[in-house]
Amino acid sequence: MSIIVGVVTFPGSLDDRDAVRAVRRCGGTAVRLWHADPSLHGVDAVILPGGFSYGDYLRCGAIARFAPVMDSITAAAREGMPVLGICNGFQILCEAHLLPGALVRNQHLHFRNRDQRLQVGSVASAWTNAFAPGQDIVIPIKNGEGCFVADARTLDELEASDRVIARYIGGNPNGSLRDIAGIRNETGNVVGLMPHPEHAVDELTGPSLDGQSFFLSVFRALAAGPGGAEAGRGAANGAGQGVGAAASPAGVSEAGGRGQERSSRFGRRGKASATAR
Amino acid sequence: MSNPEITMDGPENPQRDPSRRTDLSSALAWRRSAPSPEPATDPRREPTAATADSDVEPDGYTEPNGYAEPNGAAGDSEDDTWTPPEPWSPPAWSPPAAWPPSPAEQPPPADEPRMAQQPSMVDQPPMAGHPPTAEPSPTDLADAGQWYVAEEQTEWPAAQPSVAGPQWGAVEAPAAGSPRPGVEPLVVPAAQWAVTKPETVDEAAVPAPTGQAWPPPSMVEAHVVETPIAETQVVEAQVIEPVAEEDLVPADVDAADMVDAGVVEAGVVDADVVDAPAAYLEASTVDADPTVGDLTASDGAPGPYERQEALHVATGQYPLVSREPATLPADGMAESSVDGDAMTPPPVPPEELPPIDAILPRAEGYREVGFDTVHRSLATAAEFQPYRELGLEPDEYARIKQILGRRPTESELAMYAVMWSEHCSYKSSKVHLRQFAELAERIKAQNAEKGPRSDRMLAGMGANAGVVRVSDRLAVTFKVESHNHPSFVEPHQGAATGVGGIVRDILAMGARPVAVMDPLRFGEPDHEDTRRVLPGVVAGIGGYGNCLGLPNIGGEVVFDECYQGNPLVNALCVGVLPVDKLQQKAANGPGNVVVLIGAKTGRDGIGGVSVLASSTFGQGSENRRPSVQVGDPFLEKLLIEACLEIYDLNLVAGIQDLGGAGLTCALSEMAAAAGQGMAVNLDLVPLREPSMRAEEVLVSESQERMLLVVTPENLPVVLSICARWGVLATAIGEVTAPEAHGSGQLRIWWRGEVIVDVPPGSLADDGPVYARPMREPFERELMKVDRPETLPRPESAAQLRETLLRMAGSPNLCDKGWVTEQYDRYVLGNTVLAQPEDSGVIRVDEATGLGIALSVDGNGRYARLDPYIGAKLALAEAYRNVAVTGAAPVAVTDCLNFGSPEDPGVMWQFAETVRGLADGCAELGIPVTGGNVSFYNQTGGNPIHPTPVVGVLGVFEDVARRVPMGFSGEGDAIFLLGQTRDELGGSEWAHVTHRHLGGEPPAVDLAAEQRLAGLLAEAARLGYLTAAHDLSEGGLAQGLTECCLRRNMGAHVALPPDGQSPFVHLFSESSARALVSVRKGQEQAFASLADRHGVPKNALGIVAGTSLVFDELFEVDLDELRRAHTATLPALFG
DSSP states (O other), X not given: OOOEEEEEEOTTBOSHHHHHHHHXXXXXXXXXXXXXXXXXXXXXXXXXXXXXXXXXXXXXXXXXXGSHHHHHHHHHHHTTOOEEEETHHHHHHHHTTSSSSXXXXXXXXXXXXXXXXXXXXXXXXXXXXXXXTTOEEEEXXXXXXXXXXXXXXXXXXXXXXXXXXXXXESSOSSOOGGGEEEEEOTTSSEEEESSOGGGSSOTTTSSOSTTHHHHHHHHHHHHHSTTHHHHHHHHHHHHSSOOOOOOOTTXXXXXXXXXXXXXXXXXXXXXXXXXXX | OOOHHHHOOSSOOTTSOGGGOOHHHHHHHHHHHTTOOOOOOOGGGHHHHSOTTSOOOOOTTOSTTSOHHHHHHHOOHHHHTSOOOOOOOGGGGSOGGGOOSOTTTSOSTTHHHHHHHOTHHHHOOOOSSSOOOSSOOHHHHTTSOHHHHHHHHHHHHHHHHHHSSHHHHHHOOGGGGOSSGGGOOOOOOHHHHHXXXXXXXXXXXXXXXXXXXOOOHHHHHHHHHHOTTGGGTTHHHXXXXXXXXXXXXXXXXXXXXXXXXXXXXXXXXXHHHHHHHHHHHHIIIIISOTTTGGGGGGSSSXXXXXXXXXXXXXXXXXXXXXXXXXXXXXXXXXXXXXXXXXXXXXXXXXXXXXXXXXXXXXXXXXXXXXXXXXXXXXXXXXXXXXXXXTTOOHHHHHHHHHHHTSOOOHHHHHHHHHHTSHHHHOTTTHHHHHHHHHHHHHHHHHHHHHOOOOOOEEEOXXXXXXXXXXXXXXXXXXXXXXXXXXXXXXXXXXHHHHHHHHHHHHHHTTOEEEEEEEEEEESOTTSHHHHHHHHHHHHHHHHHXXXXXXXXXEEEEEEOGGGSSSOEEEEEEEEEEEGGGOOOOOOOSTTOEEEEEESOBOSTXXXXXXXXXXXXXXXXXXXXXXXXXXXXXXXXXXXHHHHHHHHHTTOOSEEEEOBTBHHHHHHHHHHHHHTOEEEEEGGGSOBSSTTXXXXXXXXXXXXXXXXXXXXXXXXXXHHHHHHHTTOOEEEEEEEEOOOTTSSOOEEXXXXXXXXXXXXXXXXXXXXOOOOOOOOOOTHHHHHHHSOGGGSOXXXXXXXXXXXXXHHHTSTTTSOOHHHHTTSOOSTTSXXXXXXTSSSEEEEOOTTTOOEEEEEEEOOHHHHHHOHHHHHHHHHHHHHHHHHHTTOEEEEEEEEEEOSOTTSHHHHHHHHHHHHHHHHHHHHHTOOEEEEEEEOOOEETTEEOOOEEEEEEEEEESOGGGOOOSSOOSTTOEEEEESOOOOOOTTXXXXXXXXXXXXXXXXOOOHHHHHHHHHHHHHHHHHTOEEEEEEOOTTHHHHHHHHHHHHHTOOEEEOOOOSSOOHHHHHHOOOSSOEEEEEOTTOHHHHHHHHHHHTOOEEEEEEEOTTEEEETTTEEEEHHHHHHHHHSHHHHHHO
C-alpha cells in the first residue's frame, strides 16, 4: 500500500495540484485536504503547497495558519507526522511556529522565477533523506517574499544543529540570510522549503528531476519508521480524525499519546466541533 | 395596439386590495424609497409589511435588504401629508411600440387616471429582486385588453411553480401579480437560509450575513414582532435571529402558494400574514426617534459585514467556507446572506430628500425622487443632457431618442455612452472586421475543396473568445486584448486588470485558464516615462498573474519612440475546456435568475471604455486615474475555482464576464444574445461605496465579477458553491420573455423606480457604425523612397563583430529575463516551453500528451511602412514561431492597436491591416477566432505605428515532440532554412544603428511559410531536430546568439557562399526562414526531407565549443556575448 500524502488547498493555493501530481508521479497516493476541514483523513504526511493563500494581502501565511486544518496539522506535526511546506507553505509553517524564522520580501523587491541551483544540507529529515549530503541540485524558485530571516542566534543554532536542509548556490535569488533555502525542525519531520520540488519531477515540464528525491525521502521515512505508515494510518483512521502516523526519523509512534492529544484538542474546540456536527 | 398605459396596471399584488391604500401608505413608501439609497422595495414583502388595518402600505422600501426598518422609522408623520408619490406607472413602460408618441404629447398619460383609480400603483415597488412588471395584475386583467388576458392564460400558470417553489414562496408573496413568468420575484430560499445558517457559520458570523441581500421578510418581521421598537437601532444584527423564523416561514409559504394557486383572495392572505409587520410598522413609524431615520443602519455599532471581516481575520477562516462540498446544496443561502451584508446600502442624509416643490409642471403624476427615472424622462422631455461630455455625438444622441421614443434617462444615457463607445461598439472598425467573419467562410470553402475536414472552430467572432477543438474531447479558447490606456495612466493596476479581464473572457467560455502571455510596447527605454511605466506594468502583470496561478509563457517587450505616450499593454489568455462544457452568454429561459458573482461594485473604472479607451491622451490625463480599475487577483482566483465547479455541475444557462462597460455590457449582451428581456433590481448589487448613483453602478468596471444566468432550481447550489469559495453571489434579477413587439426589454429598477427600459439589442448590437474616411498618408511615399540601402553598412570583420554585439544588447533584442523572471512560468505544472522560447507550449492532456503552442508577434515598423504587408508579416512570424516548435498552427487571434480612427491616415492603415490579415489567414487556411481593436493610441497628432499583434495557436499530437530553441548537442549540424535576401527596410539594424525607418518591409511569402512549417512539423515528428528557432528581428546574427546562449552551447558556422554579403546574411530580416540543429547522423535525411518540402536549406556548420565562430570572419566568446545580451535591462531598470 502506498504512502498517502495529503495536500492542503487554502483559498489562493496555486501549486496544490502540482504537488498532488508530484506525489503521484513519485509513486505515492495523494489526498486533497480542504483548509476548512479539520480532518486529515488518515494521511501519512502533509504538504502545504505554494501559492498566495488568502491573497497574501496580510503577511504571507498569517491568515492561513488559522485555518481549521492547521490545528490538526500542527498537532500531528508535533507528534512526528512529516510535513513539508513549499514556498507559501514554508511561510505558513513559520507563521504557525513549527519552524523558526520568517520569510520577508525579496531583497531586490521583485518576484523572481528561475531555475535555481541548491546545495543539499541536512539529510536527516523526513523529506531529504534520499539525497546525498552536499548534493548539487536544480529546483525552480518562484517567490516574491522568499527572503529567509532570523536573528543571529537562531541562525547559529540552525547551523549548529544541522537543520539547514538546502542553500542557494550560484547566486542568492532573494537575499536569504546565509543563503538558506530550506530548514527542518529539531526532529526532522517538519521541513520548509522556498524552492518548488514539485516542479522538478518531470523532464517535460521541469528543469531537472531533482525534486523527486524530496518525495521519495518521505516515502522512505514512513516505510522505515517503527510502526510504519500502516500502523500510523490505522490508528488515525480508527480515530476518525486522522492525526496520522508518527514517523519522524526518530521513529517514535505513540498512539496513546496521540489519542489524548486529540481529545484535548477537540475539547478545546468544543463549540466549533459541536456546530460542525 | 391600444394605449397600454390606460389598460394596464402596475404590478399588482394580488394579496392586496388596492382600495386599501391610502395617501399615508404611499407617502411612507415614497419616503423610504426616495430618500434612502436602500435597496429597492420588495413588493413581495408587501403583504407581510402591510399594516394590520391595511391602511398603511409599507411597500416602499421595506426590508429588501434588511434596512427597511430604518426607513420605516423615518416615516414621521409629516410624510403623511404627502400625496401619494407615483414612483412610476408600469403601463408607461410597456413595449416601446406604444411610446413613440413623443413624451411631450403623451405626458405620463396614464398617471392621472391611474393615480385616481389605483393608488396601489404607488406601492408597487419592484419585488425585492424583481421589478414590478408593467403587466396588469390578475385582478386587473379583467379590464385589460385581450392581449393580456391571452398571455396570462398561457404563461401564467406555468411560471408559477418554477419560481414560487417552497423556497421562493417563503419570501415572496405576491408572485401572482405578474402575468409573465419573467417577472417572478427573485428570492432566495429563506427557509433554508434560516436553518442552515447557524450551522455553516460560526456563531459570531451568523448575524452578519443575512442582513441585506434577501433578508427573508419573514425573518425581518419575525424579529420585528418581538421587539417592535428597539429594532430600529440594530436592524441587521437582529434581523438574523432565526428565532421565530420557522413559525413564520411556513405561514408565508402557505400564503404564497395559495396566492399562486389562485385559491385565496388577496384580502384573506393579508389578514394572515400582515399582522406582525403592521405592528412593527406602526411602532417604528410612530415611536422611533425620527432623527435616527435612515442612519440607523450605521449608528456606530459595527455592521454585520465588519464583524464578519473581523472574524475572518481572527480565525483565518471564511465564515462561509466551512462546508464539505457534498453538503453544499443544503446551505445555499449561506452565501446570499453574505451578499446581503456586503450590500448594505448607505444611509442617505435627510437633506438629500428631494424638495417637495420639485415636481415639474407637466408631470402631474410624477414626483421628483432625487434621480432620473423613466417616468421623469417622460415628464421632462426637453431636459438638456450632457451627452457630448459622455462621448456621444449629436446624431447618436438623436438616434437614442428615436429608439426609446423619449429622451434617455441619465442611466440610459450612461449606458448608451459606454456601449456605443468605440471600445465596446467597434463602430469605426466594424465595417472592416467583417472580413474576419467572411474569412471563416472563405476557409471553409477552401477546406471543402480539399476534402472533408472537420471544422475545428466551435466559437468565433462575437463570442467572448474563439474556441477551437483540439481533440475529440477537448477544446482550447484563446484571445488577446488590449489594456493600453489604463496602463499608461496607472501602470500597475492597468496592466494587472488587463490580465484579469482577459482571463475572465476565457473563463466565461467555460474554460480553465491555463496560461497568459503579454505583448508589451514602450517608448524609448531610457525615457523617464518608460522607467515609470515598464516596471509598473511588469509588476502588475506578474503580481496579478502569479497570484492567480497562471503561468506566463511568453510575450514581447518592444521599445520604440512612437509608443512614448501610448505604451501598448496587450494580454493573451488561453484556456482549456471539455468540448461539452462550452458556455454561452445568451440569457435564455424566461424566469431564470440573473446572478452577479464576485467582487462588490465600486467607483473604479467608471467610464473606462468611453473616457479612457476611446479618446486620445492630451493634457491632464493624470486626472483620469479614477477611470482605471483596481484588481484583486485573489478574488479572481476564487472566482475561477467557483465558476469551474459550477460548470462541472452543469448549473449555468448563460454566463458573461464583466469587463469594459461593466454591468451594462453584460446585461445587455446576455439579453440581446438570447433575444430575451431582463428585469433587474439594481439595489441588490453589492456596492463597495453605498453612495454610488445608479448610473455609476451600471457602468462601473470593478473587476472580478461575472454574471450568471441560472435556473431557479439550480440557484441554491450555485450560491452554495460560491459561498464555499468565499465569493459573493447575489441574485439581482431575472430573464423575462420577449414582449409583444418581439424582443425582450431590459428593465432596471433602482430605489423602486424604473430607471432603464430599453431594448437590449439597441445597446449591444445596434450601435452606430461608421465608414470613416480613409486616405493613404502621403508621408508613406516619402518613406518608401528613403531606402535602407543608402545607409552605411559594416563591412570589416571587426565592424560586423561590433555590430553583432551591439545588436544583441539593443533594447529590442536583448535578453528579457529581467521581465520574465518576474512571471511565474511553472505553476499548474504543464508548461513545456516558455519565454524566451519561440512559443509558449502547454501540455493540455497529461494522459495523451496533447499540447498546444502559442506565439504572439507584431512589428509596428513593418506595418508603418506597409500596413498590408506588415499585417501579413506579423501573422507569418507568429505562424512560424509556432511551427518551429513542431506544432501545427490552427487558429489566429489579433489585437489591432492604432491611433485615432478620426484620422483618415490611421483609418487607412487600419483598413489595410485588416485586409492583409484576412488575406493572410485565408492563404494559410487558419481562421481568426476573435480579437480586439484598440484605437486612439495617439498623443496629440502623433499616432503610434499601426501595430497588429497577432497570436497563433498550434496543436501537438504529442507535446513530447516539441523542439526547443537552444542548441544542445555537440556536433549537431546547423541548417539555415529559407531564402535570405537583402531586406533591411524597417529592420532592427536600421533602427539600432541609424534610427532609420524607410524603404519597404521584407517581402512576405505565405506559401513559403507553409512549406517551412510543413517541413518543421515533419522533422520534429521524426525526431530529426534538436533545436529550431525562427529568424526575424535581428536576422541570423540574433538567431545564432539566442540559440547558443539558451543552453550555453557554441557554434562554428560559415556563411553560405551565395553572393550575398556577410552583412546581409547576418542582419537581413527576410521572412520564411528558420535556424535548426539536426541530430548527428540525420543530416542527410533531413536535407532530403527539406528538398521534398521545397524548402531552401544551407548547411551552416555545427554546434561546438563555447564561442560563436563565423568562419573567416570573427569569433565571440559566449560569456562576452551573454554579458552584452543580458546587461541591458537590469542596467536600465534595476
